[in-house]
Amino acid sequence: MEYEFLRDVTGVVKVRMSMDHEAVGHWFNEEVKENLALLDEVEAAAQALKGSERQWQRVGHEYTLWMDDEEIIIRANQLSFDDDGLEEGMSYYDEESLSFCGVEDFFAVVKAYRLFLQGK
Template sequence: MVGHWFNEEVKDNLSLLDEVEQAARTVKGSERSWQRAGHEYTIWMDGEEVMIRANQLDFSGDEMEEGMSYYDEESLSLCGMEDFLRVVAAYREFVSKA
């Protein structure tokens, strides 16, 4: 899911990564949270963790046919703040070499 967020939302928009890193510095060690809704995915973070979820999770159960269920286990990802920031740094390095 995190990779999908980078591919769909970030692409080559490194200013989005700047915004995310700034938000991480703001919420780290606090009770505050931050989120940014993109076209396909929403990123949310608090002082300890980052959550990326597909916007399609706003799907209403009333829209499904009877007997059908919606599988969304692969539409949500959680990770620790420090791990996520390491991935952001690695992504920056990767795209700078492309």
């Protein structure tokens, strides 16, 4: 999972993710917005899930983060298309709205994000 942190013209940190993980970047950009308390909450939930079969989710304004002991799923809240009206062989492009990644990979990005913020 490749990622890049940058600042826009107003100084706000933006996260860009590699293909198949765009929703992770959108989650940081739309939900986290430099809110380290939210990252603390997600990390605490991950610790609580270790070694269990339980699941946890955090519903945000635009994206929902779902997690178990092994996997993170980030999904756009508006991702609910009815594809009955599509022609055969056609489908909606939703790569930017849904991402799956391992817990370790996700928290490597969280750690790098925190370090980037500290380097202001």
